[in-house]
Amino acid sequence: MHISHIPFTLPPIIYHLLEGKNTKNLLPGACWVWFLSLRQVLDFHHPHQLKEGLEGFSLDLPDQPETLEQILVDCRDTLKYGVKTAHPRFFNQLSSGLDLIGLAGEWLTSTANTNMFTYEVSPVFILMEEILLRKMQSIVGWSEDEGDGIFCPGGTISNLYSILVARYHFYPEVKTKGMAALPQLVLFTSEHGHYSVKKSAAVLGIGSENVVVVKCDERRAQTPSVTLLQGLAPFYVNATAGTTVYGAFDPLIAIAEICHRHTLWMHVDAAWGGGLLMSKRHRMKLQGIERACSVTWNPHKMMAVPLQCSVILVKKKGLLQECNQQGAEYLFQMDKPYDVSYDTGDKSIQCGRHVDAFKLWLMWKAKGSEGFGSQVNKCLENAEYLYDQLRRRTDFELVLSSKPEHSNVCFWYIPPSLRNVPPGPDRNSRLHQVAPQIKARMMETGTVLIGYQPLGSKVNFFRCVFSNPATQQEDIDFLLEEIARLGSDL
Amino acid sequence: MHISHIPFTLPPIIYHLLEGKNTKNLLPGACWVWFLSLRQVLDFHHPHQLKEGLEGFSLDLPDQPETLEQILVDCRDTLKYGVKTAHPRFFNQLSSGLDLIGLAGEWLTSTANTNMFTYEVSPVFILMEEILLRKMQSIVGWSEDEGDGIFCPGGTISNLYSILVARYHFYPEVKTKGMAALPQLVLFTSEHGHYSVKKSAAVLGIGSENVVVVKCDERRAQTPSVTLLQGLAPFYVNATAGTTVYGAFDPLIAIAEICHRHTLWMHVDAAWGGGLLMSKRHRMKLQGIERACSVTWNPHKMMAVPLQCSVILVKKKGLLQECNQQGAEYLFQMDKPYDVSYDTGDKSIQCGRHVDAFKLWLMWKAKGSEGFGSQVNKCLENAEYLYDQLRRRTDFELVLSSKPEHSNVCFWYIPPSLRNVPPGPDRNSRLHQVAPQIKARMMETGTVLIGYQPLGSKVNFFRCVFSNPATQQEDIDFLLEEIARLGSDL
Numbered sequence: 001m002h003i004s005h006i007p008f009t010l011p012p013i014i015y016h017l018l019e020g021k022n023t024k025n026l027l028p029g030a031c032w033v034w035f036l037s038l039r040q041v042l043d044f045h046h047p048h049q050l051k052e053g054l055e056g057f058s059l060d061l062p063d064q065p066e067t068l069e070q071i072l073v074d075c076r077d078t079l080k081y082g083v084k085t086a087h088p089r090f091f092n093q094l095s096s097g098l099d100l101i102g103l104a105g106e107w108l109t110s111t112a113n114t115n116m117f118t119y120e121v122s123p124v125f126i127l128m129e130e131i132l133l134r135k136m137q138s139i140v141g142w143s144e145d146e147g148d149g150i151f152c153p154g155g156t157i158s159n160l161y162s163i164l165v166a167r168y169h170f171y172p173e174v175k176t177k178g179m180a181a182l183p184q185l186v187l188f189t190s191e192h193g194h195y196s197v198k199k200s201a202a203v204l205g206i207g208s209e210n211v212v213v214v215k216c217d218e219r220r221a222q223t224p225s226v227t228l229l230q231g232l233a234p235f236y237v238n239a240t241a242g243t244t245v246y247g248a249f250d251p252l253i254a255i256a257e258i259c260h261r262h263t264l265w266m267h268v269d270a271a272w273g274g275g276l277l278m279s280k281r282h283r284m285k286l287q288g289i290e291r292a293c294s295v296t297w298n299p300h301k302m303m304a305v306p307l308q309c310s311v312i313l314v315k316k317k318g319l320l321q322e323c324n325q326q327g328a329e330y331l332f333q334m335d336k337p338y339d340v341s342y343d344t345g346d347k348s349i350q351c352g353r354h355v356d357a358f359k360l361w362l363m364w365k366a367k368g369s370e371g372f373g374s375q376v377n378k379c380l381e382n383a384e385y386l387y388d389q390l391r392r393r394t395d396f397e398l399v400l401s402s403k404p405e406h407s408n409v410c411f412w413y414i415p416p417s418l419r420n421v422p423p424g425p426d427r428n429s430r431l432h433q434v435a436p437q438i439k440a441r442m443m444e445t446g447t448v449l450i451g452y453q454p455l456g457s458k459v460n461f462f463r464c465v466f467s468n469p470a471t472q473q474e475d476i477d478f479l480l481e482e483i484a485r486l487g488s489d490l
Numbered sequence: 491m492h493i494s495h496i497p498f499t500l501p502p503i504i505y506h507l508l509e510g511k512n513t514k515n516l517l518p519g520a521c522w523v524w525f526l527s528l529r530q531v532l533d534f535h536h537p538h539q540l541k542e543g544l545e546g547f548s549l550d551l552p553d554q555p556e557t558l559e560q561i562l563v564d565c566r567d568t569l570k571y572g573v574k575t576a577h578p579r580f581f582n583q584l585s586s587g588l589d590l591i592g593l594a595g596e597w598l599t600s601t602a603n604t605n606m607f608t609y610e611v612s613p614v615f616i617l618m619e620e621i622l623l624r625k626m627q628s629i630v631g632w633s634e635d636e637g638d639g640i641f642c643p644g645g646t647i648s649n650l651y652s653i654l655v656a657r658y659h660f661y662p663e664v665k666t667k668g669m670a671a672l673p674q675l676v677l678f679t680s681e682h683g684h685y686s687v688k689k690s691a692a693v694l695g696i697g698s699e700n701v702v703v704v705k706c707d708e709r710r711a712q713t714p715s716v717t718l719l720q721g722l723a724p725f726y727v728n729a730t731a732g733t734t735v736y737g738a739f740d741p742l743i744a745i746a747e748i749c750h751r752h753t754l755w756m757h758v759d760a761a762w763g764g765g766l767l768m769s770k771r772h773r774m775k776l777q778g779i780e781r782a783c784s785v786t787w788n789p790h791k792m793m794a795v796p797l798q799c800s801v802i803l804v805k806k807k808g809l810l811q812e813c814n815q816q817g818a819e820y821l822f823q824m825d826k827p828y829d830v831s832y833d834t835g836d837k838s839i840q841c842g843r844h845v846d847a848f849k850l851w852l853m854w855k856a857k858g859s860e861g862f863g864s865q866v867n868k869c870l871e872n873a874e875y876l877y878d879q880l881r882r883r884t885d886f887e888l889v890l891s892s893k894p895e896h897s898n899v900c901f902w903y904i905p906p907s908l909r910n911v912p913p914g915p916d917r918n919s920r921l922h923q924v925a926p927q928i929k930a931r932m933m934e935t936g937t938v939l940i941g942y943q944p945l946g947s948k949v950n951f952f953r954c955v956f957s958n959p960a961t962q963q964e965d966i967d968f969l970l971e972e973i974a975r976l977g978s979d980l
Contacts, residue, residue: 047828061621063859078602082604085603093611101561125568153647153843157643177699178697180669195817203814207666208666298842307603326689326698328685338537349647352646365564369551440826
């Protein structure tokens with residue numbers, strides 16, 4: 001085996017070994033995607049079934065070591081009863097796919113087994129993080145002399161950081177004195193914004209009721225009304241670039257204007273939409289993001305980097321460090337022989353921090369910025385294809401009639417029994433049952449996986465999202481046929 | 491290659507391929523440790539050197555894809571210029587080593603590339619997490635009908651959770667109303683406790699000045715004085731089981747008594763010391779931990795699980811869920827076909843959450859509880875060996891004269907020029923320079939790595955910690971000889 005084949009052949013090797021097959025004639029690269037496409041997306045079992053132990057797969061923890069043979073059976077069964085998120089027919093989550101270079105990056109990261117707190121123990125990874133953050137800041141549109149950031153364990157923590165540094169920026173005394181020293185803070189997000197804003201407000205001691213939820217029109221946030229600002233201390237607005245369900249983009253320029261006028265911190269939650277900045281064709285959907293004070297961007301979503309890879313970017317340099325540093329002497333000694341400004345661990349709300357930068361760095365090397373752009377374009381083309389198919393069919397109904405902005409496409413399946421029922425509460429309450437019933441059957445058959453939810457006054461509908469560049473048009477055709485098949489008797 | 495060799499041979503294969511060697515005659519297992527022992531711990535370069543690009547290793551991100559050959563050179567160089575934390579002579583951090591089964595677990599986790607929010611996308615991993623948490627709770631000493639918990643991105647976040655749920659337990663209105671609705675909260679930790687308690691108090695809006703720092707005697711926390719409690723609202727005490735520098739255990743039973751008397755939340759930060767619970771010989775050092783309301787325990791430290799693997803255990807069932815849930819409908823639908831109490835994602839302050847449970851589960855299968863116990867015993871034997879060597883030598887001085895409780899051993903090297911200088915401020919200020927100078931030379935030679943810091947009135951001293959079971963007595967002998975060699979002209 002030549003070195004150049006490692007990142008391509010290792011995953012199929014694992015699979016073949018686990019299946020007991022010969023590895024000699026493996027084709028590199030395409031194998032992995034190919035074999036996944038032949039398999040089920042999942043092999044569903046209820047919690048009690050897995051806990052009882054299936055065919056020698058026991059989850060219990062022993063006092064004595066088990067044999068190596070048993071360990072390998074355990075590994076095989078863990079994969080077998082899991083969900084194949086890399087399957088081209090897995091449409092259930094914003095993160096999907098399995099980039100082979102990204103996977104190789106994650107394997108190398110595990111092998112290096114180090115921590116992001118100091119340059120001393122992570123010289124290369126710390127620099128890669130800095131270079132990636134700088135690149136992402138310039139893509140957002142910030143100048144060379146502004147911009148800071150850190151990799152975080154997920155988009156919710158990235159959003160938490162944004163509120164944390166915004167609060168510290170306006171009220172630095174909060175760090176030592178706490179909220180008792182502050183006026184009653186209020187922040188804004190939209191009704192389609194991610195729940196992490198409320199969750200973070202609760203964690204930070206601001207209180208979830210002090211999050212003012214701005215109404216949306218059919219698709220996106222209306223600009224927050226200034227009359228809401230009286231009598232309290234508003235300080236922060238979260239604008240969403242790529243909402244979770246609709247994939248909609250809030251009006252960033254209008255929100256930037258309001259934030260400027262009222263001296264509010266403008267955060268853009270581009271966890272899902274940030275990837276579109278990589279595409280020349282789609283990046284104008286985020287126009288205005290350069291005016292944000294902070295940005296959340298999850299490469300593990302639209303850029304298909306393996307989980308977890310999320311970033312918080314902060315325009316004001318040094319703020320993260322000032323806000324979070326506690327200067328522990330056992331870790332951040334000032335008398336080290338190198339430039340200790342590279343000991344970035346005290347910028348973080350964590351102490352130990354997993355290396356999430358390397359896999360993104362390696363993928364960037366392997367694809368180039370342009371490769372990420374094409375990948376994003378392909379996912380959005382898939383969304384348009386699905387949208388076109390849905391418009392053509394009479395057994396499906398689109399939730400939003402206009403073309404998708406991101407790769408989210410939302411729709412109802414209308415089963416035979418509802419096709420002639422007039423719109424109204426009766427049809428709605430029956431339609432509300434359809435998606436959960438089909439989803440339950442889908443999990444049993446395991447051929448495809450897609451999510452559903454209600455939103456506002458809209459009853460349960462399917463949300464299809466594309467972030468796996470391995471998905472082809474035939475997978476999309478299959479999805480619709482399979483939903484129709486599973487719901488044909490409803 | 492037979493299936494049973496996978497977890498053992500893959501890391502050496504990667505190494506050999508990267509070095510261009512033949513893989514045919516590889517010995518499984520021991521190879522990895524063996525090859526590491528032959529290599530340097532690090533090959534130090536300053537940030538500007540790495541950023542300028544060394545022998546074709548450029549950190550810059552391209553627009554166009556690079557060749558696969560270049561990607562592989564990049565991988566090799568990333569490992570080359572990194573730090574070998576698995577090296578038996580890496581004593582720099584509480585986490586070290588590289589367990590091969592743990593590594594295999596991490597590789598499988600990356601291959602599965604899924605997320606911990608719902609049973610729907612992580613059926614097996616969610617159950618493994620539950621079973622591990624249950625096991626760890628029973629080892630802590632909690633009964634079957636109490637105990638909850640979650641895997642977190644590091645010990646600092648685990649400690650943050652403990653304060654978060656304690657606050658919610660006493661003042662549930664904080665979730666919606668924020669700190670404005672609460673009295674002035676105060677919490678306690680010791681001067682040797684981890685800085686994460688102050689960091690978390692800042693994040694949570696309590697304020698770092700409202701952390702009362704309890705004095706320590708030479709080694710461990712004195713019990714907090716009740717006179718400190720007047721006029722404010724004390725609610726939480728952090729007791730440390732295994733302090734970062736000395737590895738000391740706070741008097742848990744006395745602290746439990748005080749917490750009981752004053753209705754305070756007792757948290758035990760056993761991030762570092764928790765591993766000793768696995769050893770029949772050492773677990774009595776944590777007596778009283780069963781009375782804690784919450785416990786932080788990092789298997790990635792003393793149990794040598796690959797980074798990151800940290801747990802917060804909470805005695806009161808349901809509290810994590812109540813404290814953190816926001817019930818997002820797109821993710822946590824109630825009309826799913828399975829028991830949705832297994833959708834544990836809303837217990838978390840994250841949304842997406844990396845799978846950290848599997849590698850620990852797999853290691854537990856492979857070692858059994860007893861295997862972890864022996865591993866811990868071996869590390870503490872290494873500490874005793876070092877302690878004995880230091881007592882015997884005249885060129886070293888112990889910081890604490892009594893035997894180590896954990897695997898931390900703290901000492902000064904006394905260079906020739908200081909051996910006849912009487913104790914006093916002059917000697918202290920010169921001794922303070924010794925460890926940083928030796929450490930700087932150590933980083934240049936790259937033969938061994940150990941940390942240092944001052945603490946309280948004690949000037950810079952080395953702290954050796956053992957968590958890598960691959961370390962042998964000869965590595966310890968080497969450490970002392972190397973320090974003496976590097977400092978012989980000081």
